[in-house]
Amino acid sequence: MKALVCHQFGPVEDVRLESIAAPVSADPHAVTIEVEYASVSHATGLMIAGQYQRRPPLPFVPGTEAVGRVVSCGDAVTRVRPGDRVVAIADWGCFAECVTVPSHTVYAVPDALPSKVALPVPISYGTAYCGLVWRCALRAEDTVLVLGAGAGVGLAAVEIAHQLGATVIACASTETKRAEALRRGAAHAVSPDGLAAKVKELTGGRGADVVLDPVGGDLFAQSLRAAAANARILSIGFASGTIPQAPVNLLLVKNLTLHGFFFGRYIGWTPADERAEHADALQAVMATLFDWAATGKIRPTVSAVYPHAGLSEALHALESRQVVGKVAIKIKETDE
Known part of the structure; x- marks a missing residue:
């Protein structure tokens, strides 16, 4: 599969689009997702530079939030099934055609909600x-x-x-x-x-x-x-x-x-990894937010979308402080 890969901590310009092996997991709580869009944030640049609270093992695929469709699930997963549209929060790995994440931070997307509207909701x-x-x-x-x-x-x-x-x-x-x-x-x-x-x-x-x-x-x-x-x-x-x-x-x-x-405490971004403990409470929060989005009470917005190889441009646009709402990378070619 194609993925943006960071081989050493430093400038975002060093991150390259490459072919890597697709993720494989035997974890019964794992969900593998075919990614349509992945969001870009200030934390993205910090993680690539090695300046974020956590430093992933090198090499790694950046990206902590994605929207797409479930490809496969572990045996213990009950909230979503293959074929479901979902958004997910990951430790990293979302700037790839597929990402595997724990089911605790995977959230079903209402059928009527476009992918780019759903993407900014979790984080x-x-x-x-x-x-x-x-x-x-x-x-x-x-x-x-x-x-x-x-x-x-x-x-x-x-x-x-x-x-x-x-x-x-x-x-x-x-x-x-x-x-x-x-x-x-x-x-x-x-x-x-x-x-x-x-x-x-x-x-x-x-x-x-x-x-x-x-x-x-x-x-x-x-x-x-x-x-x-x-x-x-x-x-x-x-x-x-x-x-x-x-x-x-x-x-x-x-x-x-x-x-x-630190929202990361609830989604597994601390050494204690408390995502399972907070999963039910966050599922309820996300259900409320998706209901508000589907009924127009909130309007999550991705105002700029960049191609898979356009991470550097996306981060520079974000850091210029001219962007309203969220910036995203388009991973899969779709009609949307």
């Missing part, structure tokens, strides 16, 4: 939903400030918070991204400059009850000043490339709660 929407609901106990009366609101997780958070009844203030770097956030349910959309003053003005001086931060950097400190007393701060990533230092004195005087949130 982007799963991260946003579990962070807001599981960690921050989001309430309908909350005002939520979403940083990076035009990108994958940020835009998902805008839609999910709106769907749950909260008032959303979206912060994004371009007018195009801010306009999209407003179309997806944000009550207000602001640029990052002077963030605290803008949020305070929009909330009558009170500030945001919940802050979702996938950006880090200088914007993290601004968001703490934009937060209301007793607010919950959700740190989920550092797309800016800079890990901020929390001013604990500000957390103290404002009674702020800082939540670190």
Whole structure:
């Protein structure tokens, strides 16, 4: 089969499209999927560079999220069968014509949902939903400030918070991204400059009850000043490339709660590999998100698709911060 292969950690340009052996697994919980599309994220580039939390054994096939059709299942698999359309979260391996993953992170796709709509749901929407609901106990009366609101997780958070009844203030770097956030349910959309003053003005001086931060950097400190007393701060990533230092004195005087949130804990991306423990809870979350997507309550978006050999271009587009929503690689030729 054809796959993008990383032979040594370094620049994405060194990853090449090659012919490799198809995956074979005797694991009774394994599911092998013929891949149509695989998503590209900031973590993709970090993993290829050897700078992510986990370093795969070399050589490896990158890609952690795919949509396609089940080819085969282990004897213990009951949720899906060969021929079913699914999305899957993998440790890596999705930039290949076939990928084999544990069934715990494989999710059935409703028949009416196009593959490119289903693709962003597991990681982007799963991260946003579990962070807001599981960690921050989001309430309908909350005002939520979403940083990076035009990108994958940020835009998902805008839609999910709106769907749950909260008032959303979206912060994004371009007018195009801010306009999209407003179309997806944000009550207000602001640029990052002077963030605290803008949020305070929009909330009558009170500030945001919940802050979702996938950006880090200088914007993290601004968001703490934009937060209301007793607010919950959700740190989920550092797309800016800079890990901020929390001013604990500000957390103290404002009674702020800082939540670190690593979605990877629930999908097997830690040394303890807890995916089986959390599988039932995540299946329920995904069922909710797919129902919302199928009924138009959320609109997962892949805004740019690149050919199988186009990973470098896809990552550069993502890092330019001009992309709205998700970027994907097309693995299998389809009519879609």
